[in-house]
Amino acid sequence: MDREQILNLYAWAPGVCFRHPQLGEVPTTVVGVIHPRIDGEHEVRACADCVIAIEDMRREEAARSGSEYEPGRLGEVLR
Numbered sequence: 260m261d262r263e264q265i266l267n268l269y270a271w272a273p274g275v276c277f278r279h280p281q282l283g284e285v286p287t288t289v290v291g292v293i294h295p296r297i298d299g300e301h302e303v304r305a306c307a308d309c310v311i312a313i314e315d316m317r318r319e320e321a322a323r324s325g326s327e328y329e330p331g332r333l334g335e336v337l338r
C-alpha cells in the first residue's frame with residue numbers, strides 16, 4: 260500500500276495536529292480519543308505526515324511480533 264492509499268482510508272477535516280500544533284489548521288484525521296477527568300472527551304488529530312509515520316511504526320511492530328498489519332485503524336486502536 261502506498262501513502263495515498265493509506266491516507267484514503269481516513270476521513271479528513273481541518274484541525275490541529277497533536278505533533279505539529281505550530282502548523283495551525285491543516286487537514287487532519289482522528290487517531291484517538293482521550294478522556295481527561297474534568298473535560299469530557301477530547302479528540303486526538305494527526306496530519307497526513309504523522310498518520311503515515313504512525314502507520315509505519317505499526318507495520319514494523321506487526322512485522323516484529325508476527326501479527327497481521329491492517330492500515331486505516333488508528334482511531335479504533337486507541338479508543
Ligand SMILES: [Zn+2]
Nearest residue numbers: 276279306309
Ligand atoms: Zn503532524
